[in-house]
Amino acid sequence: MPNTYQIVVCGGIVPNPLQSLEPVMGPTGPALKNEMMLPAVLDPWAWHALFEAADLARRHPGSKVWLVSMSPKAKLQQVMMSVAQKAAFDLVVVDGPATGFVDAAETAGALANAVKAIPGLDPAQLLLFGGWQSASRGTGAVLQMIGEILGIDEQFQGVDRLSIDDSGTLEILERIEGGAWQKSRCNGAPAVLGWATGNLPEPPNNPQIGMQNMRTIMPALQRATPAALKGDGPTYDSVESPKQRRETRVETEMNTDAIADEITAWLKG
């Protein structure tokens, strides 16, 4: 019997990494200056997780992918214009802040409720994907907490490869220290996989998939419910950008020998 999976990818949006970011303290805590004006992208590790989910669904016919995101829906709609052409998925939206200063537990609670509310979701077929950390808060906490709320004890973080054999056994490589992977075997779904970069290149744009996705994305955005956040997170004493601009000495006239001498002396010093 073929293995089919219900793959739920959790991922928020973050400012485009090329943007300069400046923190500001507001009445409710820290935020990014002009946050709503900054161009956004899907979080890079969730982006990899989405590619891996789409590839897995393609290799296991009958499988399905959902992308569950807590983000301001107007910003998410812009991001979906590019994401939608990359992979086939159904979108589930929780309308809420995507800032890195919201507590991971609050985000996890809102996302877990959204996952539980997906119609027809079968826990026995569930593979919960996401990034192993975000490019905003960067705690690596949200996915673990969703897994814990959903009662999933088979969790893997820093995943670079998932293989599934005919019996449905998962073989997983997780990043560990010193440039190595831990290899584990898990006898099937449900499981939580926090992806690192994986192995897949970014898929090319596929306008057909984009058109198909947009038919469900727009209603999903309209249906989005506001996140019920209690504001139970930490109290921030300060958030600041480090002043680390260096006085760079640019050597354009040194010959190769002189450069090699200087670098060698520096390395040995």
Place this chain on the structure above:
Amino acid sequence: MDDKVLWIGFTDENGSLDKPSLEALTATRTIAEGIDGELAIGLVGGSVDAAAAQIGGAGATRVVALAGEAWAAPRYASDTAACAQIARTVDAGIVVATAGSRFNRVCAGLAQRLGGAVDTQITDILVENGALSVSRWFYRQRMIGKLQRTVRPWVLSIASGSFVPCEAGDATVTPIEIEGFESRTEVLGVEAGTGGSQTIRPDAETLLVAGAGWTKKQADGEVHTDDAASIILEFVESNRASLGSSKSMVDLATEGQAVLPFLTHLHQIGQTGASPRHAKGLSTCCHGEEPHAVGWRFINERRAINTDANCGWAQGKADVLYVADAFEVMKKVNERLAD
């Protein structure tokens, strides 16, 4: 409960604790002393005998352990159960461990299970008037925040390199029991990520970063990937350096272009890569664009070799930028290091 500060150490295959774990123990002592609290220690691993000889100097009032085959391998179900049991046994208000892959896998799940909160990759600790604040980076090392919480238990993971390791000394360990846990996961072992050649060395003094320029056409109009590979590996071996790369470099492999065979995504430094800690970093054939340079936050001294005098490294990101051909320079550096 609030004044009980628990440090958890996972032992290695020899039953010992690694340096980052002992650094986290120092951080835990700092918290316990600052809030006038009680320090407890929990050990988890296949065996804990060697570890017991490393922690006596910490001044813990209680040392408990879960030792045996079930706790030898890093695995979510067993490690979360073990940490939760230890935290409940000592009634911990604050739980601390090093931010290694093993605790990173479980710390948030542990906080959720205990009904607490979690903050990870802590780089500094401050206690003022008995109130604990911790510092951590946000937005991929672009900004640092100092924060407090009233929720307990508060689970903290400590970034390696942020504290000095705790001194050694013998401790008396009390084994504790735990009800069984269920897991469908079997840990099979460790797979080297660099084709058998160990080029990622977190403890190295120097980081060498190889950018995509190594695989581009050179002045003679040809690609010299084999030369590039031998120059880079010779430097890394002779200098006992750690090797990193830019995202564009490792992405070449998935795009079917000429690549350096020993580079993987594990080497990647930057936005979706690592932010290692080394005293010195030398960037070669890499433009130093912002998404890459954020991975250099914890590199103290930075030099770069690039043929473009206007590259990102020149914009206040490196101490020295040498505008030169990295092939020629690094060959000569290797010759000098060999001497």
